[in-house]
Amino acid sequence: MNKLLWKPAEERIRSTNMHQFMDYVKDQYQIPLHSYDDLYRWSITDISHFWEAVWNYAGVIHSRPFDRVVDDAQKLPGARWFEGARLNFAENLLRYRDDRLALSFKGETHAIVSITYAELYDKVARLACSLRTVGIKPGDRIAGFMPNMIETVIAMLASTSIGAIWSSCSPDFGSSGLLDRFGQIGPRILFTANGYSYGGKKFDSLATIGEIAKQLPTVEHIIVVPYTDPQPDISCLPGGELFDDFLVQGEAPELVFEQLPADHPVYIMYSSGTTGVPKCIVHGAAGTLIQHLKELKLHTDVKRGDTIFYYTTCGWMMWNWLVNSLALGARILLFDGSPFYPGPDVLWQLAQDEKVSIFGTSAKYLAAIEKAGSKPGKTFDLSSLKAVLSTGSPLSVESFEYVYREIKDDIVLSSISGGTDILSCFALGNPMGPVYAGELQCRGLGMKVEAYNDAGKPIIGEKGELVCTAAAPSMPIRFWNDPEGQKYRSAYFESYPGAWSHGDYIEITERGGVIVYGRSDATLNPGGVRIGTAEIYRQVETVPEVLDSLVIGQDWENDVRVILFVKLREGCELDEELLKRIKNTIRENTTPRHVPSKIIAIADIPYTLSGKKVELAVRNVIHGKEVKNRFALANPEALELYNGLQELMS
Structure with a gap:
């Protein structure tokens, strides 16, 4: 049983948007609801009325109402949402037009x-007027190769208005990575900054843009x-114009x-594109809007007086999620820059x-x-702080405890999990509920997750595949250049027909929480026993000498053996004493099967540009297979370190 770390006071519960x-x-519906569990059960059994309630409660701005919420929530894929409605995405994000602050931007070396x-x-x-003047119309693609700055948000809103x-990528992408993405969708306009900052250094973006412009x-x-x-000198860019001059x-x-x-x-x-050319995932306006309103207003308890921050780039879905907070005022x-420059506390100073x-x-x-x-x-x-959110990978028990011990003991810590595929979350925080170490608080409202x-x-209380057995409005409307929908169906619906298979390995606890054990395609199977990589990471992270680690399964003698790679602190050595301590830590806190056959x-x-380990x-x-798209990695040179390792030959 995981440890209870925090429980909101009754007064705080009653003040939440979720409770209201x-x-x-x-x-409105004469439903007897006494708890989040009651609300969740209603949301996945009366799906149409639930999303109708969110639409009305969140005040979705529209010029024509929908004829029905969904044609068939059991149709996966292919459910149609809010048919008949007419609306504009940007109008919903620009509903406030007063003198309260909307956006603040801190560049690494800028005020x-x-x-x-x-x-x-x-x-x-x-900007929208300028775009119309040059002929931009509905359905045209506009691309951003921008830092996480105010002009990026303006460009997105003007485009979607x-x-x-x-469609955007973070500025640390190389030319090949950009072409793999923008080359598929054919943008008419490309927004960029002349460069970006990271770790006290300035990086030029115009050379990359000049290179890809010839191929777009x-x-x-x-x-x-x-x-x-x-x-900046933009003379090398065909059709180049400064932002203010274009306005x-x-x-x-x-x-x-x-x-x-x-x-x-x-x-x-x-x-991510780590196993081939990236899939281009198309998301619809109403589905994205209402899902984000639900997650921000209800699960995150965002209110008009809040200042919300998320450390993200414009190439990660959390940017799209974050900017929807404008709709809530x-x-x-x-922020643009390194979270460790000039030191590890820079974001907390901010x-x-x-x-x-x-x-x-x-x-x-x-x-x-x-x-x-x-x-x-x-x-x-940090007296203003009421919530800390974490995503990208499973948050360890130790990190849960660290947040309450060293950051603040009276906050809701929301470990959330979803993906670019649904541009939102399957499991989230619940500002009315308790926080247990190692558990995501709840499955998201309206998300029929099993x-x-x-x-x-x-199954409950056991590890299994994360599936969603009813349609949700933020599921993609299609993939780009996939007219028959075959790529879309094969990506999510072939493993369990009639259900969305997300590729995560999870456990749903008896109290309704969710434990994420990692990607199911990276699940280890020594002796036929399934082990989530997060189970091993959680233990290795407690060893002071280890800065980072990566676990994979190596095919060996008609079975799979677990291999653990460790990146050590400067001055530390992987001697017999440290090897023994790592193995004992894993064995004593998991099972003997979790103990790696080799620690190297x-x-x-290696990480993706959005900060995820690339186990596959x-x-x-190590199996001598091609890695098709190294351009999707933040540090592709790291892969060479794993090629031909003698330690894996015996």
Whole structure:
């Protein structure tokens, strides 16, 4: 039984949006609800009324109401949502037009800058007018190769106000990675900054843009935001123009919000691309909007007075999720740079100075600052903080305890889990509920999530495959260039026909929480026993000498043996004493089957650009298989360290 770490006071429970929504449902639908579990059960058994309630409670702005919520929630894939409705995605995010702060941006080496909701509306209106002037129309693709800055949000809102489809990548992508993505969708406009900062260094983006522009014949205009250089030389860019010069000047034009069907595309997202050319995942406006409103307003308890921060790039789905906070009138804090420059506390200094109330990050970051000895709660005034969110990979029990011990003991720690595929979450936080170490608090409202055993049967209290057995509005409307839908069906619906198979290995606890054990395609099977890699990572992270680690299964003598790679602190050596201590730590806290057959010191661990370990790519390398798309990695050179290791030959 995992340890109870926090429980909200009754007064705090009653003040949450979740509790108020529960009261709203009781009044509107005459449903006797007494707890989150009651609300969750209703949300997955009366799916149409649940999403209707979210639509109305969140105040989705529309010019025509829907004829029905969903045609058939059991149709997977292919359920149609909110048919008949006409709306605009950007209009919902720009409903506030007052003098309260909307966006604040802190560049690594720049002073913070902010704009109000009124100023944001004005900028979007000017940019949208400029885009219309050059012929942008609904369905056109507009791409961003931008830092996480204010102009990126403006460009997205201006594009989607017209009905153009926004697609972005973070500026640390190389030219091949960009072409693998933007080359598939054919953007007409490309937004970029002249560069970005990371770790105290400035990196040029214009050379990369100049290189790919020659291979993207669809691009007609390249709009450049001066960032690392106030007067960048853009003469090398065909169709290049500075952002402010491109904006309509003079009196602000009227902002026209194109009214479009509910399933009109709003975003094109990309799979990681570590096993081939990335999939281009198309998300619809209404489904994305309502799912994010549910997750932010209810599960995250975002309110008008909040300042919400998430450490993310514009190439990770958490950016799309974060910017939807505009629809709730919150202030969004954006950041470009390293979370460890000039030291491990830089983000907590920012949280103190800007009075952040909701702080989002990755499990990897929390583990890293603990290893660095950071104690933010003792160093900074975090009195405004009410929630910490973590995603990207499973958050260990030790990291849960670290947050309450060293950051703040009276917050809701929401470990959340979902994916780019649904642009949202399957499991989330619950501001009305307790937090247990190692557990995600709940399955998301309206998300009929089960853990399936090998026979395809739902199980509780055991490890299984994460499946979703009813449609959800943020499931993709299609893949790009997949007219028959074959790629889409094979990606999620072949393992368990009639259910979405997400590829995560989970356990649903008796109390309704969720434990994530890692990706099911990276699950280890020594002797036929399934082991989630997160079970081993959790133990290795407690060893002080280990900075990072990676676990894979190596095919060996008609079975699979577990191999653990460890990246050690500077000055540490993988001697017999440390080997023994690592093995004992794993054995004593898991089972003997979890103990690796071999533990190998390695100089680096490969990660995707969105910060996820690439276990499958390393597995391919050690088995002599090709890694098809190294451009999707933040540090592709690290893969060479695993090639031809003598330790794996015996």
